[in-house]
Structures are given as C-alpha cells and as structure tokens.
Amino acid sequence: MLYYLHEMARLSMAPARAMSEGMRFALNSPFNPMVDTPMVRALASTADIFEHLTRSYGKPHWALDTTTIGGEEVAVEEEVLIKRTYCDLLHFKRAQQRDGQRKDPKLLIVAPLSGHYATLVRGTVEAMLPDHDVYITDWRDCRMIPVTQDRFNLNDYIDYLIDFLHVLGPNTHMIAVCQPSVPALAAVSVMSAWGDNCLPASLTMIGGPIDTRKSPTQVNKLAMEHPIEWFERNVVVQVPPPYPGVFRKVYPGFIQLTNFIAMNYERHLESYGQLFDHLVQGDDEAADKKRAFYEEYRAVMDLPAEFYLQTVETVFQKHSLPKGEMIARWHPVLPAHITRTALMCIEGELDDISGIGQTKAALEITPNLADDKKAYMLAKGVGHYGLFNGGKWREKIAPAIKQFIRTHDHEIGAGAKGAAKSSWQGIDRRGGNRRG
Structure with a gap:
C-alpha cells in the first residue's frame, strides 16, 4: 500500500x-x-x-565520453561486457587502449547497491580512468525486472563478483565503495580458500560496514533496534503497476532517499x-x-527485498563477517584465508553512515595477511560522500589508491614500491591510527 x-x-x-x-x-x-x-x-x-x-528522476547518464591521458584528450566508449538480470559489467574502453598503447592495471569498481544508481560514483570512475582499465558493476532498478526472473540476495551478489573476477582474469584490482565492502571481502575470502588463480591483486574498501559494532552510527542503531521481521513488515512492499516488476517485493528507493x-x-x-x-x-x-x-x-532505484533483508540481518544485526560466522552458499567466509590480496581501508572523519573503525576492521580480521599488504587512511574533514566524490577525493584519496594499486600490481609492483614509501603520506601501512 x-x-x-x-x-x-x-x-x-x-x-x-x-x-x-x-x-x-x-x-x-x-x-x-x-x-x-x-x-x-x-x-x-x-x-x-x-x-x-x-x-x-530516472537513471542518469554516465557522460564520460572522454578522459585526459598525458595531457591528451582521449575518447571513451561504454561497453557492456556481461549482461546479467540484476547487473551489467560495464567497461569504459579508452581509445588508446583500443590501439594497444595502454597497459594500465585492470580495475573493477564495485558500485553500491543501496538505493542510488551506479552513476553516483561517476567521480570515482572519472578520477581512475586516466591510469586504469576501468570496469564497474552497473546495477539495475529492481522495479524494472519482472517478478518471473531470478531472485537476488547477498549470496548472489558475492557470486556476481566472483564471476566478474573470473571474466577479467588474474591481476585485477577492486575498489568497493561503501556497502559492497562486505560482499567484496567475502568474495576475496572465498576465492582465497579455493586458491583461485583469479584472486584480485588488491582490494580497496571505502567507507564500508565491515564491523558495525565499532562507532555505530544512526543507521547502525536503527538496524539493531528492530527485529528483521519489523523491516519485512514495514519497509518491504510490492511494486505497483505499470512497472515491469509489478508485484515484486522490494525495498523502495524513495524510502532510502527519505x-x-x-x-x-x-x-x-x-x-x-x-x-x-x-x-x-x-x-x-x-x-x-x-x-x-x-x-x-534524488535519482533512486528499488532493491530486491531478499537482498535487503539478508544484508540487514547478516551485516548490521548478526555481524557475521567479523565474527567468522558468515556463509556464502555452502562456503564459510573466513577472511583469515586471505594471504595474497593486498587490502586498503579508507574512512572519513565525518562519515555519518559508516563510523570510524568499521572499515578498518577488515585489517584486524585478516591475521595471515602480511603487514606490507595492508594500508589504512583516515581522511580528515571528509564525510561519506566525499570519500569517493569531490575535491578531497580527487586531490588526496584517489592518488593514494592509485599508488597502492601500482605497488601491488603483479606486473608493475616492484618498480612502484620505492615510490610508495615516500608518497603515501597519511597512510599507515600496518593499519594503525595514523591520520591523513
């Protein structure tokens, strides 16, 4: 109703x-x-x-027709590499890359599935395009998906990421923006346990709710105040006509926006x-x-009800990932298996959605990962949105991520490590408390 x-x-x-x-x-x-x-x-x-x-407002256009590489304007073409029911794997193909002139690191940006379209991270893509071969998860509005199609939950999300990494192949890097930090870390944990050859070379998590028991925000407190049945009764509704997804149960974008x-x-x-x-x-x-x-x-999309409810219960109520109790399909999700993928955690001092320490928890639950493969950055004076868009993102955060990727790229790595020591100001390589 x-x-x-x-x-x-x-x-x-x-x-x-x-x-x-x-x-x-x-x-x-x-x-x-x-x-x-x-x-x-x-x-x-x-x-x-x-x-x-x-x-x-419907889905905005990406409007990323060009990028600048070495002072030269280069054309960019959008290419759908994989088309799935709930998500397209979108590739931003640069002209120099088509001509075989660029061999930059492959980068999969995992956009949040939390009410906004993937275009919300346009600034993230724009900043990374000049130096990377960029791919992104382009999520679809659930109200446009007929109820006869497959369902989608948190396990499917993890499956999608693993499949995309298999398509992109070895030595791919990942950036998870906010909400997807959990499924991204879960995917890396599962693949690490397998000894998967397509394990990403690095994973950067930006303002993600890895452990919401740390510095709980208003969002985290709301999730803990009510049982999962309350959310199912009060915020999960059916899509009305005339949308193609009529009668599908969703968590509406307009509620999230409100x-x-x-x-x-x-x-x-x-x-x-x-x-x-x-x-x-x-x-x-x-x-x-x-x-x-x-x-x-204000351009928002509806989320699959089963994904929303499972995320609330698993991430915000049971804290299954940091407790070592999370299961993806029949696979235990144990971050302790991560030994090869470098991890970087970025948090905002003024973030009112993911509190300080929630993302950094990923470094604490990966005891078998070497210290030189861990990095942490606390961005002073930056709120949640500013972690992946805006001036401070472009001037401070994006350059640090680029250096981190190059240091841990399997083809570039050795040549970048020396530069990293002098350029990573404000980043604690061991995941400590140093601020930047």
Missing part, C-alpha cells in the same frame, strides 16, 4: 508541476518586461525549485535555500552545480 500511495502522490502533483514549469518559462522569458525585477526573479526561482522537488535526507534534514534545507539565492541572484553556474548534485542524489 505504501508504494501505491507514493505513486498516487507523485501522479497527483503532475498538473501542479506542469503549471510551475510553464510559469517559470513565462517569468524568465526575454519578452517579459519585468523579468529582472526582484519580485519576478523570486517567483521564477520558487517555481523552479517546486518543479525540481516534485520531479521523478532516510538519507532525514539524517541531514537541516543541511539539505540550507542547501535548497542556497539554490534559491543563486537563482534569484542569477548565479547560473552555482545554481547548475547545486541542481546537478540533487538530480543525481
């Missing part, structure tokens, strides 16, 4: 949204003699924000106030940046 009410509310706003859009065009028309008066600019800005707030906004309600209210001021003042560049951020932020 909740999803039906949401759709009714969305459709009921359509006439008002259309009127608001028409008013905005009329007020901003060059033929309007009062277009530059304060009152008209305020009315036009109000109409603009109303239309923006009531609009539904929770994210509620966590920082005053900050978002202030941000929209700034957008209004930019529009009134005619600061189009600042307004466009603010609008673009929210168009990306």
